[in-house]
Every structure is written in C-alpha cells, then in structure tokens.
Amino acid sequence: MHALLNIGQSILTLLHLGITTIKWWPLLPDFITPNVINYLIENFRIGPFTTAEVNFKAILE
Numbered sequence: 001m002h003a004l005l006n007i008g009q010s011i012l013t014l015l016h017l018g019i020t021t022i023k024w025w026p027l028l029p030d031f032i033t034p035n036v037i038n039y040l041i042e043n044f045r046i047g048p049f050t051t052a053e054v055n056f057k058a059i060l061e
Contacts, residue, residue, distance in 0.1 A: 015044060020044045020045050020046070021044075021046075021058065022046045023046075023055065023058075024047075024048055024049070
C-alpha cells in the first residue's frame, strides 16, 4: 500500500510544482480510475510511455 500511495503522492507533488508532461511506466496503480487518467492526460499531458521514438519526440517538444 505504501508504494501505491507514494506513486500518487509523487504525481501530486510534480503537478503542484508545475511540472507537466509526465510519463509513467509500466502501469498506474489500480486505484486511479479511467476518468482520472483521462483528466490527467487531457489537462496535464500525463501519459504512458509508448515507443522510444515517440517518447524522444515528446521530450524535445
């Protein structure tokens, strides 16, 4: 349970500091619902890693 809370706390901390375009790997914890994931993707550019090429291009944007 502590590891799951730390992931959520880390995301909240980064957002509070104004850091966006966050990538996660491999999966988010189960307690984050699809609605929350969609909100984070749409509003904060938070999403999963994809391929190396796509991730590299996103970093350079």
